Amino acid sequence: MNVYMAGRAGRAGKGGVGILPPEKRGGGGVMREFLKGVAVFTVVEIVTLVKWLALAIAMQGVRAVGVLFGGLFVEHVIQGVVRARAALTPRNLLSYAKQRAALIAVFTAVETAIWVVARLIEDSQYGAARLETGEQALLSVATFFFLFGTLVVKHALAKNVFDEGRVSVAGFRDGTNILGSALEALGAAVWLAAPSVGTIAVMAVTSYVEHYVLTK
Numbered sequence: 001m002n003v004y005m006a007g008r009a010g011r012a013g014k015g016g017v018g019i020l021p022p023e024k025r026g027g028g029g030v031m032r033e034f035l036k037g038v039a040v041f042t043v044v045e046i047v048t049l050v051k052w053l054a055l056a057i058a059m060q061g062v063r064a065v066g067v068l069f070g071g072l073f074v075e076h077v078i079q080g081v082v083r084a085r086a087a088l089t090p091r092n093l094l095s096y097a098k099q100r101a102a103l104i105a106v107f108t109a110v111e112t113a114i115w116v117v118a119r120l121i122e123d124s125q126y127g128a129a130r131l132e133t134g135e136q137a138l139l140s141v142a143t144f145f146f147l148f149g150t151l152v153v154k155h156a157l158a159k160n161v162f163d164e165g166r167v168s169v170a171g172f173r174d175g176t177n178i179l180g181s182a183l184e185a186l187g188a189a190v191w192l193a194a195p196s197v198g199t200i201a202v203m204a205v206t207s208y209v210e211h212y213v214l215t216k
Contacts, residue, residue, distance in 0.1 A: 030085055037082030038215060042208045044075045046200065049115070049188075053195060056119060068115060073108045080104070083215050107158055114150045118143055122192045140193040147185035155181055155214060180214040183207075 048071025055064035077097045078088065086092045097104070121143045155177050187206030191199040 033087065034082060034085060034216070035212075037078070037088055038208065038211045040088065041075045041078040041082060042204065042211050044071060044078060045207060046204050048072060048075065049191075049203075050195075050200060052115070053119065053192075065112065065116065069108055069112045072111055073104060076104045076108055079211070079215065110154060110157075114147070114154065118147050118188065118192060121146060136193065140189050143192055144185050144189035147188055148181055151181035151184055152177060176213055180210040183210040183213070 048068060051071070052064050052068040055061075055067060077093055077100075080096045080100060081088055081092050084096070086096075122139055156174070159177075183206045187203035187210075191203040193199075
């Protein structure tokens with residue numbers, strides 16, 4: 001769900017990722033490529049999360065975590081190239097992955113843990129003894145606030161690690177960060193509370209807007 005890869009500093013030449021931004025296509029072409037890129041890594045994230053939850057519910061915990069980590073790693077590589085305003089070509093993706101593999105792996109592990117804990121908060125939703133409606137609502141609210149709080153910190157950490165090359169959560173109170181984190185947490189909490197085609201669609205919309213807000 002995960003942002004600020006490569007970053008504004010990278011696009012300006014500081015700490016760049018060694019890939020060629022597509023400025024020669026003109027402003028409109030760059031924006032179209034950017035919007036398409038945001039859609040691509042949003043789809044990767046949504047597919048990953050849906051598959052992960054299905055495996056987790058089926059009690060295939062190890063496989064579920066592996067799918068989650070692997071899918072989010074791919075998402076972050078794509079997002080890094082998109083944030084650098086570079087074309088989504090195999091060469092650019094491989095170049096970015098090689099240069100940022102260690103940082104992406106750490107960042108992905110953090111996000112993987114966040115999703116696993118969020119699912120545990122909602123875990124009783126899938127047990128044999130389902131909770132009453134009011135208790136389910138409380139769990140969903142708890143899931144939202146857990147996701148919101150951890151995502152605010154995660155997004156700030158990502159911005160500083162990938163833009164500045166330093167481990168810091170400076171800027172976590174930034175309005176854009178708070179808005180993006182709230183959108184992602186809302187969509188995810190709705191989906192985790194009642195997985196369905198409809199709630200997947202809700203999560204996809206909130207995730208796309210979040211990715212656009214935090215990656216632009």
